[in-house]
Amino acid sequence: MKTIITVFRKELKDSLRDRRTVITMVILPLLMFPVLIGLTSRFVTSYEEQAQEKTLTIGLSEGVGAEGFSAGLEDADNLSVITGLSLDAATEMVIADSLDAYLLFHEEFARQVEELGQGEVTIYSKQTEERAIEAGRIFDLLDEYEVELRELRFTGLGIDPDAYHVISISTENLATGKEQLAEMVGGILPYMFILFCFLGCMYPAIDLAAGEKERGTLETLLTSPVIRTRILIGKFGVVVLTGISSATISLIGLYLGVRYVSAIPAAFIDMIMTILEPGSIVLLLTLLLPLTIFFASLQLTISFFAKSYKEAQSMIGPLYPVIIVPAFLGMMPGMKLTAATALVPILNVSLATKSIIAGQSDPGIMVLVYISLIVYASIGLFFCGKTFGRESAIFR
Amino acid sequence: MIEIRNLSKTFKLSRKRRKEEGASGTDGFVKAVDDVSFQCRPGRVFTLLGPNGAGKTTILRMIATLMKPTSGTIEVDGFDTLQSPREVRAKIGFLTGSTNLYARLTPNEVIKYYADLHGMEPSRFRQRKEELFELLDMNSFADRRIGKLSSGMKQKVSIVRTIIHDPAVVIFDEPTTGLDVITSRSIINLIRRCTSDGRTVIFSTHIMSEVSMLSDDLAILHEGRLLYCNTWSTFREGMIEASLEEEFIRILRGDKS
Numbered sequence: 001m002k003t004i005i006t007v008f009r010k011e012l013k014d015s016l017r018d019r020r021t022v023i024t025m026v027i028l029p030l031l032m033f034p035v036l037i038g039l040t041s042r043f044v045t046s047y048e049e050q051a052q053e054k055t056l057t058i059g060l061s062e063g064v065g066a067e068g069f070s071a072g073l074e075d076a077d078n079l080s081v082i083t084g085l086s087l088d089a090a091t092e093m094v095i096a097d098s099l100d101a102y103l104l105f106h107e108e109f110a111r112q113v114e115e116l117g118q119g120e121v122t123i124y125s126k127q128t129e130e131r132a133i134e135a136g137r138i139f140d141l142l143d144e145y146e147v148e149l150r151e152l153r154f155t156g157l158g159i160d161p162d163a164y165h166v167i168s169i170s171t172e173n174l175a176t177g178k179e180q181l182a183e184m185v186g187g188i189l190p191y192m193f194i195l196f197c198f199l200g201c202m203y204p205a206i207d208l209a210a211g212e213k214e215r216g217t218l219e220t221l222l223t224s225p226v227i228r229t230r231i232l233i234g235k236f237g238v239v240v241l242t243g244i245s246s247a248t249i250s251l252i253g254l255y256l257g258v259r260y261v262s263a264i265p266a267a268f269i270d271m272i273m274t275i276l277e278p279g280s281i282v283l284l285l286t287l288l289l290p291l292t293i294f295f296a297s298l299q300l301t302i303s304f305f306a307k308s309y310k311e312a313q314s315m316i317g318p319l320y321p322v323i324i325v326p327a328f329l330g331m332m333p334g335m336k337l338t339a340a341t342a343l344v345p346i347l348n349v350s351l352a353t354k355s356i357i358a359g360q361s362d363p364g365i366m367v368l369v370y371i372s373l374i375v376y377a378s379i380g381l382f383f384c385g386k387t388f389g390r391e392s393a394i395f396r
Numbered sequence: 397m398i399e400i401r402n403l404s405k406t407f408k409l410s411r412k413r414r415k416e417e418g419a420s421g422t423d424g425f426v427k428a429v430d431d432v433s434f435q436c437r438p439g440r441v442f443t444l445l446g447p448n449g450a451g452k453t454t455i456l457r458m459i460a461t462l463m464k465p466t467s468g469t470i471e472v473d474g475f476d477t478l479q480s481p482r483e484v485r486a487k488i489g490f491l492t493g494s495t496n497l498y499a500r501l502t503p504n505e506v507i508k509y510y511a512d513l514h515g516m517e518p519s520r521f522r523q524r525k526e527e528l529f530e531l532l533d534m535n536s537f538a539d540r541r542i543g544k545l546s547s548g549m550k551q552k553v554s555i556v557r558t559i560i561h562d563p564a565v566v567i568f569d570e571p572t573t574g575l576d577v578i579t580s581r582s583i584i585n586l587i588r589r590c591t592s593d594g595r596t597v598i599f600s601t602h603i604m605s606e607v608s609m610l611s612d613d614l615a616i617l618h619e620g621r622l623l624y625c626n627t628w629s630t631f632r633e634g635m636i637e638a639s640l641e642e643e644f645i646r647i648l649r650g651d652k653s
Binding site for chain 1: 408457462482485486488491496500501557558
């Protein structure tokens, strides 16, 4: 045990003095969530404000319907109206972005409304996601016009305009805050934790195996009277520690992000805080620990096999997509933790984390997740030990 | 004391090498060391001389238990490398020319690390470290990061790392490769000093001047086979050619005249 601690302490000290390790283990996970939350909230707020405050230029067709509509727009803010435009001219203007929308009122619009029918209006605009808020403003204007016409119609018929509403619908959301949170961020959070576990392991794994081989220090280390397994455990411990620390620091980053970044709704902050309760954190870490052992063994195996630091990097690099795909699949709506998905590494952690956040984890399925993770970690450890003991890998 | 009997080591060639050498009839294997026997005695420097690929490093790695012999035996101070590898490793110090150090640690930290790995008692470690640091004038940079030291300073740290635990057997594998004249000289002096302490020293080289400066016993290797093994004085007396270099080439060619 003493020699394991000796190797562990030395490797930890060495790793913590490596700038790359500190960046991937501490700085990146600590800043990722605050920066992401800050930038996203600022961008969304600024985009919404701009879209609401932008002066919309609307083109209207000729005719009684259009005239009635435009008369109601005199007091509207941030609106510029061009009347009497032909369809051809308006279409060209919309394409050229000199007109935000063109409203074509049917030539029979007045008669259609008069005869208790529906007056037809067609909107010509660029219907993209980017212009969704602008489109919403135009629909609101048309809605107001419709309410005005309906009230006139109902009054003319001697009916109370309020009689239009036969059913009054109201909703009560019975989903818990955790369930709503799982819906909103349940996919992205495990994705981030998994990524940080992997990245946190990467540089120490490369440096402590391939790096030592390249420097020639591994050869001298192996001539010391220490059992190789103890050297491996010492190194392995550091790689696992940096991986799990990276994920834990990302949780701290998440806490700081939601606590100190402005423009986040209070309800959302409360929901996020529920996953930062000690119980949830312990559950998350017990999931991440076997996963990190699996990542550490995988990366150390490759790194011991590689001839140099550079080769180890180029061999571990292609693992990114292998990690990202199942983690990403966990973000897909409808993807649930079942007995089958509980056996798929990485995907199972992603889905289990989601169910922990939602507070809906099934103990039976969770046991399956743990068993499968322990099996994968053991397989990884077995191959890591085999590679480290192999002469042909050490002196490749 | 190192006792080597009928030592052989065979490597399996990589797929790439097998393809390249397919026509040369190696059957996918190459014999790096072929039935080699010799003895290194305490207080003497045993030199392994040979061209690149002669098998020198492989023999030294087998002595240091980094590789296992395909056949034959090695005993270091009475311990068999296969039966008692940890006991053998406790007896040896190992330094190669390609060995580097942990750049982010200080000399003090590196030396302490290796002393701990050898299970040295703290008081004995302190005493030995003070002696060696004093001897090699290392106290002025003992707490500076190794990455910031000059190559000469680094080499001093390597030397102390190799002998901090007072090994009975010291193995030097081409220890002066890539070093400047002054640093090479400090290594040569260290090797000489090791024998005066009664240690067994084995070192490999392909530099003739080092052979004449250091050797008490000499073995010449070529393509894994031992072509010559005797004391340095016997070798010198029996030289046919005028220079050591010429004599070495003559032996490699197998010229009997």
